[in-house]
Amino acid sequence: MTESQDQAEIFGGGAAKLRDKRSFDGSDVSSVPAFVFGEELAELADSDPRIIVLTADLASANRATDFAARHPERFFNLGIAEKGMITTAAGIASCGYVPFAATFASFSALLCAEQIRTDCAYPRMPVRIVGHHSGMSMGFYGTSHHALEDLGVLRTFAELTVVCATDENHLRAVLRAAVDHPGAMYIRLGRGRDPEVYAEVPDITLGKAIRLREGADLTIVATGSEVRPALDAAESLAAQGISARVVDMHTVAPLDVDEVLAAARDTGAILTVEEHNVTNGLGTAVAEALFEGGARAVPFCKHGVPDEYIPVGPPAALYAKYRLDAPGIAQVAKELLG
Structure with missing residues (x-):
């Protein structure tokens, strides 16, 4: 058994968050x-x-x-x-x-x-x-x-x-x-019971991203279940003096290349966030758009699940383990900015 598959830490480890009510099913259903x-x-x-x-x-x-x-x-x-x-x-x-x-x-x-x-x-x-x-x-x-x-x-x-x-x-x-x-x-879809991002039904165009928050220091490009924690991470970063744009890249194919190039043009770095293997998902699509679109060089990071099979465990604990919750995303953003 590899270290990443050690079930003892997930089920019986010392971290209290693995045993709280929210961790058992991955969300606060109330x-x-x-x-x-x-x-x-x-x-x-x-x-x-x-x-x-x-x-x-x-x-x-x-x-x-x-x-x-x-x-x-x-x-x-x-x-x-x-x-x-x-x-x-x-x-x-x-x-x-x-x-x-x-x-x-x-x-x-x-x-x-x-x-x-x-x-x-x-x-x-x-x-x-x-x-x-x-x-x-x-x-x-x-x-x-x-x-x-x-x-x-x-x-x-x-x-x-x-x-x-x-x-x-x-x-x-x-x-x-x-x-x-x-x-x-x-x-x-995620669990279908995902925390609110849109207070009302938005007017969307398939293939066109939605810019949810403006920022200058970096752009967080997120999709699906990671949009809410990306917004929460941006809020946390703002309190630390870091200005983060947040983009909901809801359509992964075809990708909104113009929004990606705008992020490279307007902000100092790009962080993609997805509940997916970092190989060939949203992050790879954004990287391709940057390279093929001739964007200026900016610090860039694909953030998601490493190229591995994840442990069995409560979803909330897994999100924390892979830093796909708001605190984790904020930390990855700060590391990207150096």
């Missing part, structure tokens, strides 16, 4: 919103007969039950047959419908990579693959259920839009934008 995936799609389906929802025996986990209750004739539970679900969704899309196929991100993106590429992206079928509980949010379930490689795999597929939802209201905006978006799409 202060976060409900999973709105099924509810929002049910609302959209009231006026759009094209919307279909499929899941692979996880209707309760992703709240597709909310859709099934209102549109049972347009809901399909295919059981534990994820590959078949994606191919079925592609067939449904070929008949003029807009199917949303949802399962754990580790299954949808990794197990079904071939089906996403060949059945959905290549023929430009309007299938919306929804990968929920991404990253290490299913901490105790182990490596088979962690999805820390999905962005790296799927952003290489031509004709596939890859989007990370930030919070409840942002997910609503993404689902609304997805209905008429051309071609296939992968929508990456």
Whole structure:
């Protein structure tokens, strides 16, 4: 067993934070919103007969039950047959419908990579693959259920839009934008109960980042579950005299290259933050944009999970271990600035 896989520290170590109530499931459920995936799609389906929802025996986990209750004739539970679900969704899309196929991100993106590429992206079928509980949010379930490689795999597929939802209201905006978006799409969710970033449903454009906070000393480019802690880190840095811009790079493919180049032009450094392996994820995409766009040289750091299989443990403790919480991000930013 390697040092990084030492389970004793996670389950029985001296750190009190590993045993507090928040650490057991990774979030304070008393202060976060409900999973709105099924509810929002049910609302959209009231006026759009094209919307279909499929899941692979996880209707309760992703709240597709909310859709099934209102549109049972347009809901399909295919059981534990994820590959078949994606191919079925592609067939449904070929008949003029807009199917949303949802399962754990580790299954949808990794197990079904071939089906996403060949059945959905290549023929430009309007299938919306929804990968929920991404990253290490299913901490105790182990490596088979962690999805820390999905962005790296799927952003290489031509004709596939890859989007990370930030919070409840942002997910609503993404689902609304997805209905008429051309071609296939992968929508990456966290636990679906993520802390608020957007007080209201934002007006988004897929492929266009959202600048949430201005700053001059560095830019923190974050996506998905890391946007809220990035904002909190920026607040902490401001109290220490460091001015940090924060960008929600919700669309990883295609990337908003103009926003990346603006960060290099306007600020003194760039830090990318993602709940994903640092190999070939958001950080790599931003680095490519900087290099190919001829940006001026700035200090740059890809911050995420190292290229390793993470320990089994409570998500909140894992975020702290890998410095993907607000204090950790702030510390990495200070190290980058020297």
